[in-house]
Structure formats: C-alpha cells, structure tokens
Amino acid sequence: MAKILIIDDEKSIRKTLREILEYEKYSVDEAADGIEGLALLQKEKYDAVLCDIKMPKMDGIELLDKIIALNNETPVVMISGHGTIETAVEAVKKGAFDFIAKPLDLNRLLVTVRNAMDKSTLVTETKVLKKKVSKTFDMIGESKAMMEIKAMIEKVAPTEARVLITGENGSGKELVARWIHAKSNRSAAPLIEVNCAAIPSELIESELFGHEKGAFTSAISQRKGKFEQAEGGTLFLDEIGDMSLSAQAKVLRALQENKITRVGGEKELKVNVRIVAATNKDIKKEIEKGNFREDLYHRLSVILIRVPSLNDRKDDIPLLVTHFVKLICDDYGMPLKIFSKEAIKELQKLNWTGNIREFRNVIERLIILCGKTITDNDVATYAKPANE
Numbered sequence: 001m002a003k004i005l006i007i008d009d010e011k012s013i014r015k016t017l018r019e020i021l022e023y024e025k026y027s028v029d030e031a032a033d034g035i036e037g038l039a040l041l042q043k044e045k046y047d048a049v050l051c052d053i054k055m056p057k058m059d060g061i062e063l064l065d066k067i068i069a070l071n072n073e074t075p076v077v078m079i080s081g082h083g084t085i086e087t088a089v090e091a092v093k094k095g096a097f098d099f100i101a102k103p104l105d106l107n108r109l110l111v112t113v114r115n116a117m118d119k120s121t122l123v124t125e126t127k128v129l130k131k132k133v134s135k136t137f138d139m140i141g142e143s144k145a146m147m148e149i150k151a152m153i154e155k156v157a158p159t160e161a162r163v164l165i166t167g168e169n170g171s172g173k174e175l176v177a178r179w180i181h182a183k184s185n186r187s188a189a190p191l192i193e194v195n196c197a198a199i200p201s202e203l204i205e206s207e208l209f210g211h212e213k214g215a216f217t218s219a220i221s222q223r224k225g226k227f228e229q230a231e232g233g234t235l236f237l238d239e240i241g242d243m244s245l246s247a248q249a250k251v252l253r254a255l256q257e258n259k260i261t262r263v264g265g266e267k268e269l270k271v272n273v274r275i276v277a278a279t280n281k282d283i284k285k286e287i288e289k290g291n292f293r294e295d296l297y298h299r300l301s302v303i304l305i306r307v308p309s310l311n312d313r314k315d316d317i318p319l320l321v322t323h324f325v326k327l328i329c330d331d332y333g334m335p336l337k338i339f340s341k342e343a344i345k346e347l348q349k350l351n352w353t354g355n356i357r358e359f360r361n362v363i364e365r366l367i368i369l370c371g372k373t374i375t376d377n378d379v380a381t382y383a384k385p386a387n388e
Helices: 011-023 034-043 060-069 085-094 106-136 144-156 173-182 204-209 245-257 283-288 294-300 314-332 341-349 355-369 376-382
Strands: 003-007 027-031 048-052 076-080 098-101 163-166 191-195 234-238 259-261 268-270 274-279 303-306
Touching: 003 011, 003 034, 011 027, 011 106, 027 034, 034 048, 034 060, 048 060, 048 106, 060 076, 060 085, 076 085, 076 106, 085 098, 098 106, 144 173, 144 303, 163 173, 173 191, 173 234, 173 274, 204 245, 204 259, 245 259, 245 294, 283 294, 314 341, 314 355, 341 376, 355 376
Parallel strands: 003 027, 003 048, 048 076, 076 098, 163 274, 163 303, 191 234, 234 274
Antiparallel strands: 259 268
C-alpha cells in the first residue's frame, strides 16, 4: 500500500485529506508542522508528501530545501491558501513535484497524487535497473591479466584514443568497451553498439550511416544511422572483422574526416563520436587474406587491448562464482547457494571454450538443478551438457 505524509498546521485540512486518501486506499501519516514532518521523513519511507507552505516553526519552502538536502527523492506536492504564480514557480524550481492552491480541487488533488506515485515508482524501478546493470557489467577478477586490463582502461578511458579490443568469443570484450565508455568524458552521452556480424552486408552501410527516404525499396522514411545516434558519445563496433570491404572504406573516411553521408544522400554530416571496436579474429591474418583494410586497422588500433580467455585466468573463478551466484539467486528470488571448495576446484579443471558466457550458463544450471550446497559431484554431473 502506498504511503503518504500530510504536513499541515490546520487539523481540519489534515483530517479532510486523510479521509480522501484513505478512501482511495492510501496509507496516511500526519504532521502538524515542518519540524515534525522532517522528523517523520528521516524515519519513514513515503511515496509522496503533501506539504502546506505557510506553517509555524518551519514553513513548507524551508522544509522542501531540507528534504532536497537529504537526497530524499520522495515527490513533494506543495499546498497553499496564499498561492501565487511566483510561489508556485519558486517551489517547483526548488524541486517540488507540483503546486496546488487552496481551496483544494478534489479531482486535481487525486490526479496529482497519482502522478507523484508514478514518479516515485519510476525512480525506484530506475534505481533497481541501474543496480542490476552495474552488477551485470562489473569487471570481476584479480588475476594479473585482469589487473592489467583495468589499469589500461583507467589510462585510456579519459582520452579520445580509438581502441581495438581483441579476444575469444564470450571473453568479455563488450564489457571492456562499456567500462571504457563509463569512465570516459563522454559517459553522459550514448554508448551505441553495432554487431557487424549480425547485420547483412547489404544493410550495414544503412545501419551505420543512415539513409534518405527512397534510397532503396524499403526506405519509406529518412533514418539516422548509428554514427548520428552516438553523437557526442561512443560507437562500439563489435565483430568489426566481419564488416564488408565497402563498409570498411566508408568507416575509414568517417574516421579521417569526421563526416558521413547517408545512403542515397549527398549532404555531408559532421559527426563527433569515439570509436571502440572489437573482434575475435586475427586482423593481421585477415589483412593478408585481403578481407580487411590495413589502413582501417591502423586507424582503429591506436590502443590495443587483448582480453584473456577464462582458461588463461582460472584464478578468478572463485570470485566469478561468488559474483554470479549472488546475481542469479537475486534474479530468481531464491536464497544464496554455496559452492564447496571441491566444486570450485572442479570448475577450475574444466576447459572453458565458451569463456565467461559459458561459465555463467553453467553456474545458472547448477543453481537451478542442485541443492543448497553445490558439490564437486554436482559439477561433474551438470557442468557440461549430456551430449558432450
């Protein structure tokens, strides 16, 4: 049940608001002045606050300042019988969700409260999602190889240098790209990802550079490409070794001139993006075969970061187990499971050809299929699919 705090020095107003809100199935607390209201806010979690402006001891505007100072994100709706446009503007500028003048319009009040609830729910959901995302993209590991990558990211991220990330499938190349962006001066702008291997060669140019209406049969409207979408931020070109030669030529030009032209268009558009690329291929061998442009390789590889395979950093497996157990058990809403020391040793003996991606899947499988404590026998039984 959503909880609302009413702060007003007039008992009759508090009583009326309580009756209305409780009829609408809200839980309600009351405070007779700003000091009492602030004390409640420091102890309780509320979904919304209805606060009068003119009160003894501490008025509503002063209380609003203190709520903001507490980093309390509860939506505050200011109420006043002496309402003026200037007062309303001041309250909203200071961070109030809305302003309602007395005498109160019942419908307006209820709509405002519902909207405040929606905001409160969105704030909570955003926090949960951000927490999940940050956990999902944590860089787990204290092995020498991982510490070197973390140190490299700290040095490289704040610069504008282009980065080429290499490594096997599932080793965590995308994770490195995300951390480079997150620690860069462009972190407030978008990180746009393009999987070059997943897009047909005939569509890759439209995907990257956009197209004008009528450029080809299905181009029914103008469309911005990934370069434009990443303006001011980072463009992550994953599996760049699979990009067609014609697209490579256009990417090279974009990097040289910081300009693009949409497919079917003639106008040059300036772009301001940082390029981070990744591949699981040996680009130098691809150059020898004629599959990749050497000049593009040199443009992309100002900084080279090689992500080690899981087989090359098995000392990190205990930390990865702890990380994924917490993540997966939280997702499933189940109590944390425990891996015995023998189970972890058994995991360290395995050949992880699928790297971190395969490892996470195995931990999830063991959590689902096994008891509270996961043993070496469980690992031997379930770590690999039956047909292997």
